[in-house]
Structure formats: structure tokens, C-alpha cells
Amino acid sequence: MRILLTGSSGWLGRFLAPTLRRAGHDVVGLDLAPGSDTQVIGTVADRALVNRTFVDYGIEAVIHCGGLHKPDIARYGAQAFVDVNVTGTLNLLEAAAAAGNDRFVFTSTTSLMISDEIRKGKAGGLREAAWLDEESGPLAPRNIYGATKLAAEDLCRLYASDHRIDVMVLRTGRFFPENDDTLDEPSGPNLKANEFLNRRLTVEDAADAHLAALERAPGLGFQRFIVSAPPPFARTDAQALMADARSVIQRYYPQAASLYAKRGWALPTHIDRVYDPGKAERLLGFRCRTDFGSVLAALENGAQLPFVHDAGYVSPKETSRCTR
Template identity: 60%
Template sequence: MRILVTGSSGWLGQTLVPRLRRDGHAVFGLDPEPGPTTAIVGSVVDRALVGRLMREHGIEAVVHAAARHKPHIETHDNSEFVAVNVQGTLNLLEEAVAPGSRVDRFIFTSTTSLMISQRIRDGKVGGAKEATWIDETLSPLEPRNIYGVTKRAAEELCRLFNHLHRLPILILRTSRFFPEADDMAHAIAQSDENTKANEYLFRRLTVEDAAESHVAALGKAKQLGFDTFIVSSMTPFSPADCRELLVDAPSVVARYFPGYRKLYERRGWTMFDSIDRIYDAGKARRKLGFVCRTGFGEVLASLA
């Protein structure tokens, strides 16, 4: 296929572009920042540019990973989020269904962040009695910042264009895979590596797995037509664990991984006292045929 990847100079794009090329695809990266995986320096906000490169390169599939992200909240105003995350998505969708377009599938990189309301974010502080089990049926969706609001709006544009034009579109709500330090209130201050290791239990994946999920989505988009998936490492937990996870997460983890405490002690690591949410990636396994290769078990194996 001839694939347009937006956000090609970003953390995901740098991994996804070479991965797609290894499968023999002709990949054209678009990003405002130059880089070895970016063929066209420019923005999705520039619709004329988007339309021109789609026509000139005969684009058949779009992977839209470009976005203003949560860390940009501190450095960019709200209008920039709307321009890139909403208008940029609209530009791509409109050019994908324009007369003469060869695009027959569209993959949108979204985020689990839009599923976290302020109530969920407050967790135990807000009086919750158990951790929140999060799958694609969670509603209502009440994003708590401009990042989540604009990604949610972009998802709705994807739904609308599938409805109006029957363009096959899959939405991937990825959990955390970025390399920056965690901003969670219960992060392990002494060790970012410790924090990230813990998160593979309920809200993290590797960038390699994130890229692989997009490969799977490209292969399934025409068959599925339209769908939304949480993409995260498979949690070992079940909904029955949610009450205890909120008050004594280490004990729950020890039931599933009896040797984890000894491995952690060798490194001076600790488990979170409380886990307030769990992302369930079961739907991606069932319908997309995708499972992350790296989870908490693999993290422990590497420590051993």
C-alpha cells in the first residue's frame, strides 16, 4: 500500500514508519518537524498540502497520528489544539473522500485520556469505593482538558465520515507509551522506570506495540468498517479485583505474580499502594486480533 503517516517525526511515527516499510509499503511521512522518517515537512492544518500530497503520491491508506498532546497544554493555547486535533483531522478526512481519492482505509490514533473524567481522576480522594474498570462501553465520556476534548471531537468526525461516506475507519485509543516521566500523583518519585513498570499492569504499552497495533488495524479496517479499540498491555486483573486494588494493590499483584516482591526488593522498587483504573484491551484481542507483546510478566522476566 501507499500509506500517509502523519506525525511521522514523533515518538510513534519514528517506530511505525520503518515498521510499515519492512512490510514493503510505500510510506510517506508528514510532520512539521523534519526527521529521517518524514518525507514531507508540513502540517495537517494545511489542507491544500494534504490534498496535493494525497493526489501526487496516490495515497491508499492514512494513519493519522499527528496531534497536540497533553504536555502541550502548558505551552500552546486552546486554539492550537483545535486547529491541529480537530481541523487537521477534518482536512485529512475530507481529502480522503474527495473525488479521485484512492484512500480506502483510515486509522486514527486517539487516546485513553479522553475516557478519564474528573471523577475518575480524583479516584479514592473523590470517595470511590473501587477502581474503575475501563473498556469501550464506558459512558458518558467527559474529557477533563482541551487535549481530551479535541481528541473526542476528532473521533466524532471519524464516525461521521464513516457514516456519510462509508470510509473504513478504525480508532485506536492508546494508553501511555511515551518516554517522558509520569505525571501521576502516585508516581514513584525516586524511579521513573519503577513507575512505568507498575503501569504495565493497567495503563501502559511499549511504542513498538503501539506501532504494531496500527499495522493490525490497517489489515482489518476494510473488514471491520468502523470501530474503536483500547490499545494497552493486557491486564492480569478482573473486575472482581477492583475493590481491593483501590485499597491494597500490592496484595492483588502478589496473587497474580507471587515472585514480584522479591524482584522489586532487589532494585529497591515499590508497587503503587492504590490502582484507581484499569484499561481492558480485550476487545482489541477479540476483534482486531492484536495483543501487546510486552506486559507486566515480561517486565518481571527482564528483571529476573
């Protein structure tokens, strides 16, 4: 198929484009920044550009992973988030419907599922970890990023219903390479390793999830999926995870504490949320290859960690912006 991939120069796009090609698809990349997989330079907020791209390249399906993200809140105003994340998604959906496309994959975020109560966690009086799946709600995103992503999801739902497009929404966990923009401790690699317990995946797994969604979409209508490394925990662990996460981790991974100690790392004292990716496994046949056990195996064998940490990573759209 001829796939329009938005965000093709970004972190996910640079892994997703080759993944799609290996599966036999033709890829047309659209991004603000130039890149090896980007043929169209521009923004999805430009409706004329989107429509022209569909006509010029004969687009048959869309994977929409471009947009403004949580760290962009410090650089862009609310209107920019609406223009890109909401209007841009609408432009793509309208073009896909007009072109008779039968499937559309939208990259969303688990971030929109986090209320202020969950974010404050134990300090805010939360007594057990929130167990989050696609039915969790009501949703109350805590920032403009989450609010615009949720609005875009609703547009996807409407277009799936009104235009008979099978639309797969992937609420991905964390896979960014840079440091967390709100936490200084633990160190970046330590924090990323911890997050494989409940809220992280590799960028390679994120790319594979999008391919699975694209290829399994026909006949599924509108679906939302959480995409994250499978957690080792059960729902019955929720209270213990908030009270003393290390003891719960010890039950599942007796070797974790000693392997972490050798690295000078710290296990989390509490876990305030767990994302459940079971629906993606049931309907898409997709399960992340890398999990917390993979991290421990690398520590035990002295191998390279199975995820990327790059404290100096800057989005290509920002480096491109600085040179314009």
C-alpha cells in the same frame, strides 16, 4: 499500499514507519519537524498542503498519529489544539474521501476516558477501580487534549458512515519515554513498570497495533479500540485494587514484591483504573507482546527492561520549533 503517516518524526512515527515498510507498504511521512521518514514538512491544519500531498504522492490510506498531546497544554493555547487535532483530522478525512480511500487509522488516547472522579481516585472517594472498555461512558474529558481527541473521533465516525471508509480509532495507553509531567514519585522507570499492570504499552506494540488496524480494517466499518498491555486482573478485583493493590498483585505475581525490593522500587498501593484491550484481540487479532510479566522477567534475569525510559526526551516538533 501508499500510506500517509502523520507525525512521522515523532516518538510513535519513528517506530511505525519502519514497521509499515517491513510489511510491504510505501510510507509518506508528514510532520512539522524533519526526520528520516518525513517527506512533507508542514501541519495537518494546512488543508491545501494535505490536499496537495494526496495528489502528489497518490495516497491510498492514512494513519493519523500526529497531533498535540497532553504535555503540549503548557505550551499551546486551546485554539491550537482545535486547529491541529480537530480541523487537521477533518482535512485528512475529507482528502481521504475525495481520493476514494477505503481505510483510515486514527491514533486517539485513553486519556479522554478519565473523568475528574477517576483522576482523583481514592483521594476523591472512589471505592473501586474503574474498569474501562470501549463501551464505558458517558465520557467527559477533563482537558482540551481529551476534548479535541473525542471531537476528532466523532468526525471519524461521521466520515465512516457518510463516505463508506473503514475507520479504526485506537485509544492507546501510555507509551511516551519521558517522565510523567505530574508525578515525581515513584521514579520514572518504576512508574512505567507499574503502569504495565493497567495502562501502559511499549511503543513497539503501539506500532504493531496500528499495522494490525490498517490491515484488518476492511469490512469493519467504524470501530474504537483500547490498546494497552493486557491486565492480569479480573473485573471482580476492582474493589480490592482500590483498597489494597499490593495484595491483589501478590496473588497474580508472588515474586513481584521481592524483585521490586531488590531494585529499590515500590508497587502501587492502589490502582484507580484498568484498561481492557480485549476487543482489539477479538476483532484485530492483536495483543501486546510486552506486559507486566515481561517486566518481572527482565528484573529476575538481570536483563534490559522491555520499555524505553528517557527523562530527557523532547518532541522533535519542539526542538524544531526552537531552531526556527
